[in-house]
Amino acid sequence: MPVNANIGFEAKMDHASLLKKIIEAIKDLLGECTWDCTNTGMSLQSMDSSHVALVNVMLKCEGFERYKCDRNLNMGINLSSMAKVLRCAGPDDSVAIKTDGDSSSASFIFESPDGDRSAEFELKLMNIDVEHLGIPDTAYDCIIKMPSQEFRRVCADLSQFGDSVTISCAKADVRFEAQGDIGTGHIRLGAKSGTVEKPEDEISIELENPVTLTFALKYLNNFAKATPLSPTVRLCMSNNHPLCIEYPMVEVGHIRYYLAPKIEEETE
Structure with a gap:
């Protein structure tokens, strides 16, 4: 039987740098996780170790130069090792990336554009208990679309003042506030849609109801590591629901992070 006959899964990306950025954006949160490989693409869904944040990654088969998945299989991987x-x-x-689904490893093959250099590495796979958590469809009260660089800057700047940020969304603007021992930081971003040269520089707000929620900045700064993957980010909020932060990757898929709001005056 030919050697490749057992390859149940094979996916090739033109740019390894893209996959590298994806792993860098999630590895510090997740540690270990399982990639679900089907004929529609690769995906993962996992909670962070403290069970506060949920990460969902979808890489559509159309985003690969070549994609073949004969049968559904799971790849349990240590993300730091993959990085x-x-x-x-x-x-x-x-x-x-190649694996047959039954072996204890997956192959990663890198090739230069001119084909003069190739390198192959075997990464050991792991058996990980998969806990599939359903993500309910939520009709969000507020959806903010903004430049991902701006969101990263807001999170970094306000981290100088406190551990938490309160996000307040109205029709005309979105406000971020953090306070701590050294003082208070306020950042206001006004909605600007159709008035900027580049669509990715727009700040748009779709508002059903005003929303004010507080979140841990430690997690938001972690989510912002996905900034290199997308020029824009979407913040989807509803009162008493987890925040959804989505980085869309055009023609490739998306990374979505979910984070529960902090409850003020929380008692044990």
Whole structure:
């Protein structure tokens, strides 16, 4: 039987750098997780170790140069180890991932654009108890679309003042506030849609009801590591519901982070 006959899964991306950025955006939150591979794409869904944040990644099969999945399979992977393997890729290398679903490893093959250099690394797979948590469809009270660089800056700046940020959304603007021992920080971003040259620089607010919620900045700064993946980010909020932060990757898929709001005067 030919060697490749047992390859149940094979996915090739033109740019290993994209996959590297995806893993860098989630590895510190998740540690270990399971990639679910089906004929529609690769996905993962996992809680962070403290069970406060939920991460959902979808990489559609259309986003790969080549994609083949003969049967559904799971790849349990330590994301820090996967990041180490991906750091071996050259800046312009392609990456192919192969596994048969029954072996204890997956192959990562990097190839230079001219084909003169290729490198193959075997990464050990893990058996991980998969806990699939359903994400309910939520009709959000407020959806903010803004430049991802701006969101990262807001989170970084307000982290100088406190551990938490209160986000207040109205029709005309969104306000971020943090307070701590050294003082208070306020940042206001006015909605600007259709008045900027680049669509990715727009700040748009879809408002059904005003929303004011408080979140841990530690997690928001972690989510902002996905900034290199998308020029825009969507903040979806509803009172008494987890915040959904989505980084859309055009033609590839998305990363979504979910974070429960902090309850003021919380008692044990």
